[in-house]
Amino acid sequence: MHQIPKEFDPEFIKAKSSSDMQMYRAERTSREPMKSVLENNPEIYIVPPQRSSTWGNWEFRPGSYYDTTTGSKHPYWADVDLPQPTKDIARLRADILQWGYGLVEDALSQEQVARVRDRVLEQAEGERLAGIAQKTPSGQNINCCVNKGRCFELLIEQHPSVMQAGALIEQLLDEALGPDWICGSLIAAMSLKGGVPQALHQDQGNGFEARNPLLVNVLTAVTDMDETNGGTLVIPGSHTTVSDAFRHGQPVGKLPPAINIEAKAGTALVYDGRLLHGTGINHTDEPRIAMLNGMHKPWMKQQENWMLSVRPEVLQRASPKLLHRMGYQASTGSQTNEGHGFGARGMAGEPAGALAAIRLAADEGRYVRVGELGPDSSTEDLHADYTLREVVRTAREGAEEKPKQAFDQRS
């Protein structure tokens, strides 16, 4: 019998792999930057995921990060020119750069707010009645919103019919992430009385040392939010403090206190994926609702697996922009399907990387994948109706028909 070389034996490998010999071990096992954040800021800690209707009676640690107020009322921040809701793109740019977040005033008109809020409340009730409500320590989330109302499809597109500030927000995202960014998920997050404050965290779970964000979140308030109802907790400026320290191999030192975001319904909080933030406590009887719409670099894995989860009806009517944002455009570096997508740039409407037809073929039970082939394959196997043939043909025809048509997300 063939003897496997001893160097490939798991016991042999283990004996040659003590921790001091391993590549990149120090970096891989470092719990920074959160380790020093927690050590040097004892008021920031992980809140046990325990529900309580009496947060006010909870044994607060003095100065707990969540036991705070809005910037204008906080003694530390009151005299500081923190971001205020604005429609001025220059101010938004400056706020995002300096503080890690900006507030887009009236991103949704009051009519648009009402449309989204009504749909969220109905869906939340429906999911409770169906026994599939997705509870969180803060309240209830509605996941995969794209399947649950036309307004949510349009919200992912930042379409002006649902989000009047869509074009302005897209411009900010283009500048922060590059023009080929995609969307990770759209979730409706409801913070309810008795919910637990969320631990402060960075949405960008990797790339802490990045000089600019890999992810930008658009959190749209569809109810007013402030310190009474779970206004999002943020530490202004923490996006650069934390990433600068990490990049230079230094511990993160003492951070300034967290504040609650104060925003009228319809305001969009656009924040850097490196900003320390979390859900606050809702002390009121009304739900606090925020639409969470994270955008990121196209090579990052998405939060929602839209390849599987999007309903066929939604997929069929999706615009090139929506398809692109949900990850249905392959590029050489990501999401190629049986090789379809190599050479594509991953832009909206680009035939060379379009994937929706393959998912729809699978839905209809007519996706024929290329399997084992060889010189002895049967004629039937060699001439099978492989879906790849059709997809490649369509892509070629599409490429000829649409020479140099703008592969732009705006199209």
Ligand SMILES: [Fe+2]
């Ligand atoms: Fe978050």
